[in-house]
Amino acid sequence: MALPTQNNPENPAPPRKKWKRIALRIFLFLVILVVAGYTGLAWYMHTHKEEVLASLTKNLNEGITGNLSIGDMETTFLGGFPGVSVELQNVVLRDSLYNTHKRTLLTAGNAQVSLNVLALLRGTVQIKKVGISNAAIYIYVSPDGYSNTAVFKKKPKQPDGSGGGSSLPELRKFSLDNVSFTADNQMRNKLYKFKVHSLKGALNYTSTGFKADVGLQALAESMAFNTTRGTFMGNKELDGTFDITYNEEEGVLDFAPEKLMIGKEKFIISARLGVGANSKFRINIENDNILWKDAAYLLSKNITDKLMMFDIKKPIAVTCLLDGDFNSSDDPLIDVHATVEDNVLVTPGGDVTHCNFNGHFINEHVKDKGYTDANSAITLTNFTGEYFELPFTIKKAAILNLDKPIATGDFSSSFKMDRLKNLVDDNLLKFGKGTADLKLTFRADVVNYRLAKPLVNGKIAIKDATVTYVPRKLQFKDVSVGLNFTKDDLFISEIELKTGKSTVKMEGSVKNFLNLYYTNPDKVVLEWNMYSPQLHVGEFMAFLGSRQKAKRNIPKSNKGNFTDGLDLLFEKANFDMRMKVDKLYYNSFYATDARAIILLLNNSVQVKKLGLNHAGGTVQLTGTMQQGNTNRYSINANINNVNVSRFFAAFDNFGLDKLQSDNLKGYFSSQANVSGYINSSGGLVPKSMDGRVTFNLKKGKLLNFEPVVDVGKFAFPFRDVRNIEFYDLKGTLDVKGEKVKIHPMQISSSVLNMDVEGTYSFGRGTEIYIDVPLRNPKKDRKITDKEELAKRRNRGIVVHLNAKDGDDGKVKVKLGGKG
Template sequence: MKKNYTKAKNYWQLALPRWGRIVVRTILGLLLIIAIAYIGLAWYINTHKKEVLASVTSSLNDGISGTLTIGGMETTFLEGFPRVSFKLQNVVLRDSLYATHKRTLLTAGEAEVAINTLALVRGAIEIKKITIINAGIDLFTTATGYSNSAVFAKKKKPAKDSKGGGGFPELRKLGLYNVTFTADNRKTNKLYKFKISSLDAALNYNSDGWQAGVNLEGMANSMAFNTQRGSFIKNKTLDGRFDITYNEDEGFLTFDKNRLDIGGERFMIAAKLGVGESSKFIIDIENDNILWGNAARLLSPNITSKLMMFNLASPIAVTCKLDGDFNSSGDPLIYVTAKIKDNVLTTPGGDITQCNFTGIFTNNNVKANGFTDANSAIKLYNFNGIYADLPFVMKQAFILNLEKPIATGDFTSNFQMQKLAALVDDDLLKFTKGTGSVKVNFKADIVNFKLAKPLVSGLVAIKDANVTYIPRKLDFKDISVNLNFNKDDLYISEIILKSGKSIVNMQGSIKNFLNLYYTDPQKIVLEWKINSPQLHMGEFMGFLGSRQKAKAAIKKARKGNFTDDLNQLFEKSNVDMKLRVDKLYYNHFYATNAKADVLLTDNAVFIKNAGLNHAGGTLLINGSMAQGNVNKYKLNATVSNVDMQKFLYSFDNFGMEALKSENLKGYFSSNADVTGIIDSNGALVPKSMYGTVSFGLKKGRLIDFEPVRNVGKFAFPFRDMKNIEFYDLKGKFDVKGEKVTIHPMQINSSVLNMDIEGIYSFGRGTQIYIDVPLRNPKNDKEITDKEELAKRRNRGIVVHLKAEDDEDGKVKIKLGSKKE
């Protein structure tokens, strides 16, 4: 063996020069010295644990204003070689005012501290690494502004050539595992709470400060800039890396842009946080592929609740900037941008497809007014899409003041009228032709996500449209209309409406239209000016009677509330019309130069100062009609000098079965104050009339009237009872349903004179008393003195007759007088 050692020694001497052998021997010597020193150090620490623990505790307490207590310590050498590591148990750090607020800054079940071995040999403690495990860090600020972070005294800035020395400034590594971090600021109502599963940080120092690389896994339990509004990213996981630079002169931590996964969503985040005297921060967040709902749920509840009323089907690109002060009360600046392209936007009013816009949210719309909901705004630029098959463009649309939201913007759309079927139910309005265009600016309050008190300026134009109003079965052809919105008023012009043979030109206005449309449609009054060269009233009888009910369940499922609102508008609004018609037709009725003031409400029609030329005379009418299951009318009419035959024919003989238009000729005048019922087809309901009618007939002739002929056969067989001329006939009737009370009336004719009174019934109950002087009126034809005629009228025999029903309900004439 000695021989082998000698050979190896000789070989080593031959392989290395003399200086090389000296270097190797030196290195081996140094290693041996280090090993002996390290073993000695281990022996020293193990035999002087109390002294070393006291030194570590003293070093950690250096520069703090409070108490740091360590329950126990164990030494590990190989884990941190060549450094010496200490495992500290039950570490508690409290500030000097703990007894007042009872909030412990640090409670750690275990902490590992790695120190500089050479410094320890010199008798100094230089901490290079700290690892904290199973701990709670509670940074607490009272309502008066005191913080338990005051435990850390302000350190003096080291000299530029300093390599560091003593305490925390040269900390190289930091690890946190299963650590809860809380920052509770009661003065500014802020609460930040994070559960840190693992955090590994490596620090490098330079003359300006230090740089660090940090890897983080954890969860944000609370990030409330204002506890009254709730937390951002509440209970969202965090996973990512931070590259941090600290500049001691500026007093800011700068976070380079890096990826951070929040709640499973991939974000790129950069930030700048003030430390020390400054507590300002700026955080920039980006995500180019996130769903609307996922993004909204990362924000505070006061914002999330509003955003979740909407949704976007496909991912969007968003950015968010937070700019504030950790020590200030209230929210930071929040500035969010979003780019939406070819998406589907779901709103409370329906879906918008092919949706594109650039969106901005800010809580500091007016810079001088602070960061509040009242100063918040949602701004949409170049907003376009398709809503209910209608394409539209909004160059800009803003929602301002989220406490009392106000919507402003512009709206443009061009469309085929048939496309409105997707917006308005076809059991209300059915469009089959025409084009429409909308170009308006608007401003409106938003109450429960519905517009209220809107102000609109702009034009809605409809050209050559065909539409059917289904509930009343009304068809309109070739409609053209311009709707001119002037803030809260609506002006309607250039309407040309055709329905069957009718042609109507209309223009009108509605004061305070949009406000009442959304809030109180029954108060809407449409002021119409209507002119027509010819109007056939029968084509508009759909306005009489009850409306057909829309299919509400289907309607709401498909169209939201727009059809409901429109339906309410049609039925609840009032129409005040100034009607002028050159030619007016209704069944057998024909008139010219018709004029009327008509008020239509949701359940009634009122006619005032209606006048027209008819049958060679004039009619003046005032009245009303209450609509419902039956249509009750009230009429006050004055008829002047109309052709009696044409008049009766026009009104279907007023329901009389015995007296027809062909039985009477002459010029008729009358005053009528009556009520009655009109059916849904516009026909007078027989036996429904009540009221008083007075009349006068000049140049009258009674032609072939059967009841009179029957009297003639009985009493005057030799007189012409088929063609009787009347002289200034006057009378008064009280109408009560099927019965007409005839006031005492003198009839002076060419054939005979009669005195008539009694009751005529359209059913049963006719009882008319007729006194007929037998004297032939022709005998007194030459007498012109009225008093003399009156004396001669009843000379001679007077026959008393009675007209009443027989068993078959037919009117029969027999002898009888009222005295019987």
């Protein structure tokens, strides 16, 4: 059987191979057709270059009211395949008023334009793709509202079913490379400026507008909604994609939520932007892992400066809404929310650790009052944390009016007193046991990041505390204090202090306390009411010495200004004290029912009024004391009918060596106006007294005073010189240092009478003149007539004596009166 051959008509080829040959021939025909067509187009474009360029320029100029010029055109077929692509060079677009404002809307070194082939063959130019590179776009709005975008005419709307409602239905793709974009609205003080590295987009037209997919890489140089307040996102790189929908009837571009890199931070961005007559915009920005300072630096400088009062160490979650109008001269609504969890908040006054809160910033705190710093607020809710290991809770706090900031909020805390060592340096106050509970609300100005003119309401309760005030070495135990804040005043109640032997109960108030504490502590006046059933003054003698400046154990930066503020308050504050003491002790001095009004000023003590019962009599005193290395005092004292022996004993015999309290009996009264010095231990500085003392001694006795006894043995051997009674002894003494001037004084006693005057010195310089009638005063005891007594006083022999210092420093008594 013979095999079939190709030329054998009785054995035709298989149908499958036949169709392959047909398809190959058709494909070759189409290729030849395309090549022939492109060859024809190439010939056409080459031979009609000027006509095409003129047609393209004319077509583009039909839609504008200014001037579009194109320097040159080159054909690039493959770049627009299957259409025709042309490269336009040196493209310049200007509006009709360019010569007035000198801002060119578009300057492009290169513009790639893809043309519709069929339209081109019909002699018209339809653009399907535009790519611009090495260009500058400058949209300008003059102060009077004119814009160079007036260069564009609004084209008539396309009928339904014609491929979409766009004025350029054939434009499907666009791109920008190395293009600077500027929108300069001088009428509204706005400036938007971007450096577009790359922007590529594709358009899909719909019945209502279009949808676009856009990729962007750019530098945001300026996004200033108001140039006087600074720019948002200044000099930040942008990298991301956008899914955009345009509704032509509403004039709105909707940006679906997409990721966008701003600088090194990844955000989710969604937006709604008005175009044309609708200039409103709404932009949502989210980032669930960004540092506080990085978020703050994305906002305008006026807002950033306020937010940078604080810092948050670890990343936080932030959302931001910008809602405004491109044609408005104001900032947009700025609404920022932040969620902080287990973080560290850095403030001008110190760090807050383990903090959790919801933060909110808005520049329209009061609705319809404008988007301004004055109407801005920072709000914190559900705030918990630890401030220098002191736990606290703030349900809500806010900083209002960022032009003149006002802080408001509530504050509560409970802690053990020994934890205050982390806040207050223990070289100022040292805390032991005890507890503190605080519940406060506050309102205060914020000046240079510090509170001023605060108004506080609430209570602080301290119980069973041990406190040492180190600069004066004063220790108090079992301290209980109730502090009640009412607006700007402080009321202090339920204070009980215990030292070694003393117990003091106090209550008081300070007018305008917190304002003065922050602004003028030297004007703080604490009005005290103090009661003590038993007060040992020696335990408080540290107040007589100079107050030592508190040294620091921990650097200042770790404790803010709190220690300094307290130290300055203790140093500068004034105390207006009203005291009542049942029993008062000081060394040998003992008094009862002591009442005083004392004003403690800066390094000085003023005793406005002091009264007490002592030694069976009373003492009243006013005076001052200026503190220093030694303390200078000045007093006016009125001593009435005190037991002279106990009085001398209480004051350690006033520094006299020979005359002791056991030598004296009687009731002593005196008026003294003296000054001098007291050492830091509370003792009188010897030979420092200066002033005048007048005195009166009733029912006085001089007992066993050895200097008199020694003289009496020889001069008056038959008189009782060991028990000398005085009859209403009066005198005036001027004290100056170690010398006492004795004014002429008559001494009438049971042993002898004397007239004395001169100077007594505790050192050298004694010179006393004594006239001694030798007549025995006992002979005249029954005479009551004062004139008769005066006549008899100097009858008989009168001895004139002169007591002076000898060469050995001892006082020598010699015969001889005043010369």
